[in-house]
Amino acid sequence: MQFGILVNEGPYQHQASDSAYQFAVAALEQGHEVPRVFFYMDGVHNANRLQEPQQDDRNIVRRWSELAERHQVDLVVCVAAALRRGLKDEILAPGFRISGLGQLVEVGIQADRLVTFGD
Amino acid sequence: MSEAMDLEQEGDIKRFMFVNRKAPHGSIYALEALEVVLIAAAFDQDVSLAFLDDGVFQLRQDQNAKAIDMKNFAPTFRALEDYDVEKLYVERESLAERGLTEDELIVPVEVVDRARMGALMAEQDVVLSF
Numbered sequence: 115m116q117f118g119i120l121v122n123e124g125p126y127q128h129q130a131s132d133s134a135y136q137f138a139v140a141a142l143e144q145g146h147e148v149p150r151v152f153f154y155m156d157g158v159h160n161a162n163r164l165q166e167p168q169q170d171d172r173n174i175v176r177r178w179s180e181l182a183e184r185h186q187v188d189l190v191v192c193v194a195a196a197l198r199r200g201l202k203d204e205i206l207a208p209g210f211r212i213s214g215l216g217q218l219v220e221v222g223i224q225a226d227r228l229v230t231f232g233d
Numbered sequence: 234m235s236e237a238m239d240l241e242q243e244g245d246i247k248r249f250m251f252v253n254r255k256a257p258h259g260s261i262y263a264l265e266a267l268e269v270v271l272i273a274a275a276f277d278q279d280v281s282l283a284f285l286d287d288g289v290f291q292l293r294q295d296q297n298a299k300a301i302d303m304k305n306f307a308p309t310f311r312a313l314e315d316y317d318v319e320k321l322y323v324e325r326e327s328l329a330e331r332g333l334t335e336d337e338l339i340v341p342v343e344v345v346d347r348a349r350m351g352a353l354m355a356e357q358d359v360v361l362s363f
Contacts, residue, residue: 122363155265216272216276218269218272219249219272219273219276220276222249222358222359222361223359232262232362232363
């Protein structure tokens with residue numbers, strides 16, 4: 115099955131992006147596909163490579179980048195939400211790209227399920 | 234990645250329901266949800282909106298957000314008709330719990346009870362909750 119994922123919350127403040135990541139990993143482990151994760155609202159902060167969490171904590175941003183590389187997951191950040199929050203290409207972590215909301219609707223149309231993680 | 238997401242289904246129309254659960258101000262959920270609604274409509278999808286919990290306040294007429302320096306985006310709901318988005322469902326219980334009535338809303342809606350709302354959600358292909 116193909117799962118599209120929508121992340122609406124930033125890292126650390128809220129568990130949504132952790133849950134989204136864990137869902138994606140679990141789905142991939144069971145042989146499903148995760149063609150795209152779309153980051154919207156404060157979720158765009160998941161793409162900010164300037165983050166430096168403490169050594170003994172999980173690195174949420176790097177975790178997404180590694181997932182994208184390992185499984186060719188398309189990590190898309192909403193341009194309007196990103197601009198509003200100062201998230202730009204020059205601070206984008208590897209594996210992420212900035213594009214429009216059409217990419218969210220597209221994955222909603224094409225995937226078998228679209229799963230939202232938010233407040 | 235786009236080759237993996239084959240575009241052969243491009244002509245497909247899916248039923249998208251946007252579930253609005255939060256007040257219009259106090260957080261950005263309502264405003265940014267509405268932006269997705271407009272894009273989904275531009276993709277010619279079968280779009281509907283559901284309003285429940287504090288989300289029913291989004292449709293309250295005569296809002297004035299000037300004092301908190303926010304944009305009153307409620308009039309945008311009136312423009313949805315131009316995008317062929319005409320299915321707006323409002324949960325009866327949520328209205329009643331907040332002392333609101335249908336005639337206080339900015340656009341014509343279909344008021345449905347909680348059980349009917351659940352059934353409508355079950356009919357959808359994609360449910361996005363904000």
